Amino acid sequence: MNTVPRRGPVAEFFVGLWTVMNFTRRLIVNFIFFGLLLLFLLVMLAIAGSGGTKPLLDNTALVIEPTGPLVEQFSSDPAERAFKHAMGDREGDEIQLRDLLRVLDAAKDDERIERVVLKLDRLQASGMASLREVAEAIAKVKASGKEVVAYGEMMDQKQYLLAAQASEVYLDPMGGMLLEGLGRYRQYYRQGLQDKLGVDVHLFKVGEYKSAAEPYVLDAASPQAKEADLFWMNDVWQRYLGDVAKARKLDAAKVAEGIDQLPAGIAAAQGDLAKYALQQKLVDGLKTAEEVGDMLAERGAADSDAEDGYRQVSFDAYLRHLNAKINPLDERPQVAVVVAEGEISGGEQPPGRIGGVSTAELLRNAREDEHVKALVLRVNSPGGEVFASEQIRREIAGLKKAGKPVVVSMGDLAASGGYWISMNADRIYADPSTITGSIGIFGLIPTFPRALDKIGVHSDGVGTTRFAGAFDITRPLQPEVGQVIQTVIDKGYRDFTGRVASARKRSVEQIDEVARGRVWSGAQAKERGLVDDFGGLQDAIADVARRARLGKPGSYQVRYLEKDVPPFAQFFSRFAESRIGARLFQHSALAQGLAQTMLPRALPQTAQDLRFLESAIEPTRGVPVKALAYCFCGF
Structure with missing residues (x-):
């Protein structure tokens, strides 16, 4: 007969301890499970029930109070945006141009919207083209x-361009608003890099107006850069004055005289x-926010x-009301819109950047x-890497070869590489104040032997040929190596101008006359054959739909093609946007702490310039230097 041996007191203690720990573990797991189940039920209730929107009543004022920069495409994912909005955290916000235009267009015809109220103090506007749209x-x-009332406490001249369109413009009595003109000033690093730090920056370029890399090799802007910049900036500024004067029923010369x-x-x-501002008739009255509220x-x-109070x-x-009307099962033929915003880099890039692969x-x-019958490429880019730009251009050519028309809509900026990816479209639209052109190529190589020498570090070794290790940035750059690099850059410029000539059906000589790195306004570019017509995104969509013979507006749908959002991110964003989700996250200290750590921090101009220099010298397989088609031409 077998007997079970009795455990000793020590063994009994540890067995009991394990039993308690195992029970506690199961209890905690069950609590987490039922907690998640409850959260899931709340989400379903929120989405199926309230959906985060209230009925829209008659005699309603639409209040547009944008916070953050005006962008073509969000640079954060939907879950992160919804998460922050649910907590009332607006720092780091962005507002999509397409959403703002859509809301204004819908409000124009919505009988429930009595008036539109613009509060523009926190709008960080970008270029003039999008503002004019x-x-x-x-x-x-x-x-x-419909009445449009604009109110501001402190407005800059870009915000004012929008406010000026209103029926009435009010400014806080203690506020301010100045029109000052357009300026473009940059930091120049030659003395700091070369004389102070011992870093020699070698610039290889084609085009006397290709000034993007001048800050690394000069102490001040070149005469050619100043000539070109002032030419297009004066054109944009005169148009701004005309737009303000027309909206306010003033004389443009008088507005300029006031400045x-x-x-x-x-x-x-x-x-x-x-x-x-009141004396200059730029505003209609001076009122506090409370007084404007009482008036409305x-x-x-x-x-x-x-x-x-209204x-x-x-x-x-x-916008949520408008989105709720979208039919996810819409079977109409599609005009696809792909947004190309930001710098052009190789490989996969996140939203807000253009990737050669992505x-x-x-x-x-x-x-x-097969549902996409035509495509609009919306470009807002200063350019970037040549090879990545070419990858994108080839896909545009592929769409056309497949029988799908392509039209480009230029935003604030479509210069250098931004023009490279645009040139093969069936038609190019731009605003007269778009910044474009800058057809040119450059490459940068900094070398550090003098900088290393300052701290007693030297580079030495052997190679099987005289060019082995010749591109090592810790060694002096030999003249023969510089010749190789310049030859590569020359070839890149020939490729650029040759492709533009072919796409625009012009001779290479004709393109070279308007290229050489020179920047143009949209109006100047149209005069020189680089742009086909003036218009915004809707003009481009209507054009490409006609080319694809899709019929009148309403017989086709417009679909933005973007990276797929993971299901969980979609689910989370819908929950966070609901009223229940908003209340839950607003009271979550943990959520607020996480949001604070995710907030983007803007870099100073100097840090951005040095980061660009660093990215320019990242090694690229098979080539001695990374060819760049980039334009520092914002303001």
Whole structure:
């Protein structure tokens, strides 16, 4: 007969301890499971029930109060944006141009929207082309008979271009607003890099106007750079003055005179910037935010529960109303839109950047998708790597070869590599104030032997040929090596101008006359045959739909092709946007702490320039230098 041996007291203690620990573990797991189950049920209830939107009533004011930069494409994922919005955290926000235009266009015809209120203090506007598109959309709302009221505390001249389109513009009595003109100034590093640090930067380029890399080799802008910049900037600025004068029913020359006489005018106003803006007829009155709110409450439907005392709907809430009407099962033929925004780099790149692989893949998907009948490429880019630009251009050519028309819509900036990816389109649209051109190539190689010598470090060794290790940046750059690099850059320029000539059906000599790295406004580019027509994104969409014979608007759908969002991110963003999700996250200290660590921090200009220099010298297989088609031509 077998007997079970009895455990000793020590063994019994550890067995009991293990039993307690095992029970505790199962209990914790069960708590987590049921907690997640409860959260899931709340999500389903929120999405199926309220959906985060309230019914839109009659006599509602649409309040547009954008926070952050105006962009073509979000640079963060939907889950992160929804997460931060749910907590009321607006720092690091972005507003998509397409969303703003869509909201204004819908409000124009929506009988429930009585008026539009613009609060533009926190808008970080970018270039003039996108602002002019928004300004035109605001003007259409006003032309439809609806009142547009703009209010600001401190407005810059870019924000004011939008405010000027309103029926009435009000400024805080203690606020300010100045028109000052356009300027473009950069830091120059030759003395700091070469004389102070001992870093020798070797520049190889084609085109006397190709000034993107000048800050690394000069102490001040070259005469050619100043000549070219002032030429296109004056064109853009005169158009700005004309737009403001037209909207405010003023004389453009008088507006310009007011800027020229700024010191005397402000002195006469005893330093009161708001009063000076009123005297110049740039605003209609001086009111506090509370006074504007009271005025709108008297004109519209009073609502004691609303922030300013009148019935209103926010931009985000109104956009959700519009998105709720989208039919996910729409079977109409598609015009695809691919956004190419930011610098052009090799490989896969996140949103807000253009990748030679990732952007080309989106274009290839459009070519292979039988539902996509035509494509619009929306370009807002200063350019970047030549090879990555060529990868994208080839896909544009592939779409056309497959029988799918392609039209380019240029945004604020489509220069250098941004023009490279645009040139093969069936038609190129730009705003007169778009910045484009800059057809040129350059390469940069910094060498560090003198810098290393300052700290007693030297490079030495052997090679099987005189060119082995010749591109090592710790060694002096030999003249023969510089000759090789310049030959490569010359070839890149021939490729660029040759492809433009072929695409634009011009001779290489004709293209060279308007190339050589020179930057043009959209109006100047059209005069020189680099752009086909003036217009915005909607003009480009209508054009490409006609080319594909898709019929009248309404017989086709417009679909933005972007990287697929993981299912969990979609699920999480819908939950965070719901009212239940918002309340949950607003009271989560952990969530707020995580959000603070994810907030982007803007780098100073110097850090950006040095980062660009670092990226320019990253080794590339098979070539002595990374050829760049890049333009530092913003303002």
